[in-house]
Amino acid sequence: MKKRIPVLKSVVCALSLTFSVLATASAERPVLPLPSVGEIGGQCQAGIADLNRKVSELEGIPVETEEGAEAFLKGWNRLQISLENLHGPMALLSQVSPDGEVRKNADACSMDVQRFITDLFQNAKLYRNMRIVRVNDDEERKLRQDNVSAYEDAGVSLLPDKQKRVKQILARLTEIDQEFSRNIRENKTRLVFTPYELQGLPKDYIDRLQKDEKGNFLLGFSYPEYIPFMQYAENDKARERYRFAFINRGTPANLRLLQEAVNLRHEMAVLSGYRSYADFALRRRMAKKPATVDKFLADVEKIVVSEEKRELDELRAFKAAVRQIPLSEAEIRRWDTNYWLQKVKQVRYNIDQNVLRQYFPTKASMDWVMGLASQLYGIEFKKADVPVWHSDVLYYDVIDKTTDKQIGGIYLDIYPREGKYGHAAAFPVQGSSTLENRLPISVLVANFNRYGLDLDELETMLHEFGHVLHGVMSRTRFVEQSGTSVERDFVEAPSQMFEEWAHDYEALSTLPLYCGNSCPKIDRDMLRRLNESRRFGQGIFYSRQALYAKYDMKIYSDKPGDVMDTWVDMEGKTLQGYDQGTQFPGQFSHVVSGYSAGYYGYLWSKVLALDMLSRFNGKLVNPQVGRFYRKTVLERGSELPADRMVRYFLGRSPDSAAFYEDISGLEVNK
Template identity: 50%
Template sequence: MKRSSFLSSTILQNLLPATTVLLVLAGYSTFAQSQAIEETAQRPLIKLLKAEQIKPLCDSSLVDLRKQVAAIEKLPPAQAGDSDKVLTEWNNLQINIENLQGPMDIMSNVSPDPKVRSATEACLIDANKFSTDLLQNEKLYARFKAIAPTDPVEQKLRQDVLYNFDDTGVSLPPEKRERLKVILDKLEELSQTYERNIRDNNQKVSFTPDEMKGMPAAYMTQQKKDAKGNYLLGFDYPAYKPFMESADNSEARRRYQIAFTNHGTPANLDVLKQAMVLRHEMAGLFDLPSYADLVLRRRMAKTPQAVYKFLDEVQTAVTPLEIKEIEDLRAFKAETLKTPLADTKIERWDVEYWQQKYKQQHYQIDQEALRQYFPTDAAVPWILHVSGALYGVDFKAVKVPVWNKDVKYFDVIDTASKKRIGGVYMDLFPREGKYGHAAAWGTRGVSTIAGRTPFSVLVTNFDRKGLNSDELETLVHEFGHCLHGVLSNTKYVSQAGTNVELDFVEAPSQMYEEWARRKESLQLIAGFCKPGCPTISDDMLQRLNAVHNYGRGMRYARQLLYASYDMTIHNDQGATEDPLAVWAKMEGATPLGYVPGTEFPGQFGHLMGGYAAGYYGYMWSEVLALDMLSRYNGHLMNPEVGHLYRQTILMRGAERPAEDMVTTFLGRKPNSKAFFDEINGKRIQ
């Protein structure tokens, strides 16, 4: 999932519990026709702009926004009984901000035109500066301080907005407040630079035909060649991951892995270092010892100590399992190659290859062969059908203006009322200059008092012909974020969709991954295959689940390393450290060690894209995801539970604290039993 606040993609990106996620934009606007979202009688759409149109539109929109703020400033001082008035005027302002920012953010990541991407990035930086000024506005802050909320939804919104103002420095002395503004503006620039360095890196890695041995014929035909007949592979996942799983040449895998790990370029190490220093300085402005202390106080975890305790518990469960799995894989490699065990080693570039061989031999599962079971043009209507059956909605394909011919758009219709409640764009296939992973942007959030409907944008880089089981899970996961956005039904846009605490935001999507692994949902895919595809037998399903469970020690250990590294560079000493040196030391202490010359922190996009001092949230969210799954009691296609989930979790957005919503859905307090059972292989399916 791609995160941002209602402010921008970086400002307060780790400070605010209720302003995180997908992009969280909104829509009804007093000047919507001049914005980057185009309102029609039927639906709001992303207005496709030429590069030269973007700056004038951005400038005029920001002028209008400043006029709106000035008009609010001139209003009489707010009284306790003015909560509805103050919250409504704030809601309208946030909608207008998001009308500008949302399309700019998604276009900066998916537009085929590099000039458009550059122009939208510049607009986002200017929008970020406006947002910083907005949350340092003492008059607007005073209006919120004065009101007395009349219900829990108003109370939570008021508290969240006050947190936003406080965390942007409205209560700091003038000199500190000004310095914080400089820091926030600079962090936005650094975030844009970091992502651009990754996204626009069109470097190709050359491999001889001999180095391509082991690759499927279908893969080979999709790759470009140079004049000498060598294959040229880039850094998109449909090229990289199958190669690491299937290429027989160990040296070729080593070379590709190093190039992939370094594709953020060395410049990003400097960008990350600058961000670490600025974040630490930001914490100091609030008299807090670290950036982690600053941001975690607004999340479920509350303190770094709670995160460290959780990570220690994960380490205790995972480390012995990781070591055993590596040893088992080493023994399998030695047996397969007929080499002495003492002389056999598993390198980082060996893991995916030998895991794939192990799965093929022990479970008769070949990830490339799975593509015939999950054709892409069947998997998409399948997940729409599953989602519709569970949550009581229909998805209607509609032709609208799109930024690339492959992009599809669907209206989301409530089955009971027959009303259009939202929309989803799908941009599924790789191309140069596009965001290189899989993510969902909640480009427009709902607001019932504004009569505003939401839409989300799903971005992936899938193989056009079919998905393997991992990619099917990715599709379901990211579409779960889209559902969280478009099925939200909140009164205020700031509480829409995925604007929940960062350490909960992944939970709905992680829970939804289970639908990519269970018979009652998977067996429906065959019905969408044209002319037809193999069906998933009970035996195959059992083997697929065994494949999913295999390697969980190494998988969770890697997540633990990422989370621990993130916390380390954002602790009270982190700003004094070199980010690559810290990574080399921490990865070097793991059983597989550090590969000299690799620069993973330079392409660890979460650190600059909203998850700084927050990566632990993936596992923290999974605790809640697996616990929520228990409510289905093994019957995943039960529409009654799906309807309850839609009402208590998806529709509520951030109107209530995440733990309260989960408690309501489960009928009890959440716990971590299912999560640790998953790690230990004891979770009942």
């Protein structure tokens, strides 16, 4: 997932997770300043005072003249850079700092920045200037339109009492987003499991677990602990207990927060003259309106539900045979699904996800991913010694091979620790601006097993690094248009496309080079079995994704309803039904933050990702196509609408055939 909510374009959502460093007259190594607990408050106050001075300067520029228009656009760009400089370190450190006080103070600063942003986009003088400023090309024209839209979304043209209410709503939505995330991130619960309950789990997994004084095992909610448990623990009740705790780890407080966020967004949409928040938000995206999304999701469901039923029937039959029980008693509950999927894949395809970890050592896999990017896009990564927020974090300069010049920098923070953001995400922390010789920075934040990855985790690594590349290879004139600032329903496409290199023989055959040939090599037969095993379970996976997207659209419809009752009703109508007592919406952070009325974008982007992949014509390690993709998509950010960039890259209009082949389990030529 891409962890970003653009600061200046989408003020209707919670504040972004972008950061930057001071702009310089010439491009220098971009690194992150790391303020201490005591420095945060002072930096925040000084930064906001500087931002207000820049706003006053922009208000007085006569934008009707050619010289004035140029000065205004440059000044606007510098304002955004200063905003990144202030907010960036705070937003990132609130998620990754090992110091709880730093996280707390950074959150507080983010609230102050949000108040500034709301005031900025309710500034009538700047709104007028932005509406009438003279522009000279497509990039400037889109910059103007996107910002006029942002002003209107923030309620600048509403009557004063409505404008004031929108301001209150935006501030509260930021608080809700922070608190919702914190309730999950700061949860320090440890579940106690007996040795008996851990039967079936790999020895190396068990050996790394903490124990209590009685010799029982203590497990938290990090992915390296939870996912293998759900795949290998033989005890049904233990898996059920762990899943319930994992699903409910943010509740009941987060249910109240989500309900409040849904109600506030609905109120804001109505204040702006729209029937629903979905109508309000989608008019700025590729889909344009809820009816388009609803039809798209219905078309997906027509395929995936039948595939899901077929797969669940196969799992039931397999369970009945293994347990020697009647088929009628071989129920597959949600805490059973991953366990029995893994069992079937072991027998049918001779694929054991845990064994795959020796093929994909974590550090070597990360180096391999960077090596692929180097080969495809004509860049290289040079490790450098810079200040970091934790000893696990690594920094790399990103160099263009042709010019031998630095084009950006990346940080890698890929191992779990207490208090850290709990998922995998890319933070496009500093945007590019060629006007100011400003180089981009991206940060990869993940929670990978230190000792090796399974295939799903390798895909996740590629996915998130696809976001990193989208950010760090940006070459946009204006910082606001940098990298992943594209439409929400396109932003996942470049990262989803990069996942496919995990299934390509030519690419995977080079991975052993990055571990000194000490890890085994994937041969063609094994890759065939891996790809076939990956397809088994696609119906279950995509059916779940469709449910998430439909739920998101429902709660942001013109009749939002109760968030928990809606979930119980919708999940209850699925093939596996609703699990009594689970409260999934309380940890569904997407619908609280930037993916509200936008979760469908994961499926929508997948259509574009698989179609763009066809441009490689089955030869994924093709630098010629890779460099063309870099120039036409990755470097352009949001300078052009997404559909226009895709058409230019493909040489035609997008097509959904590859997507529907993928989700239906049909063989796709690789």
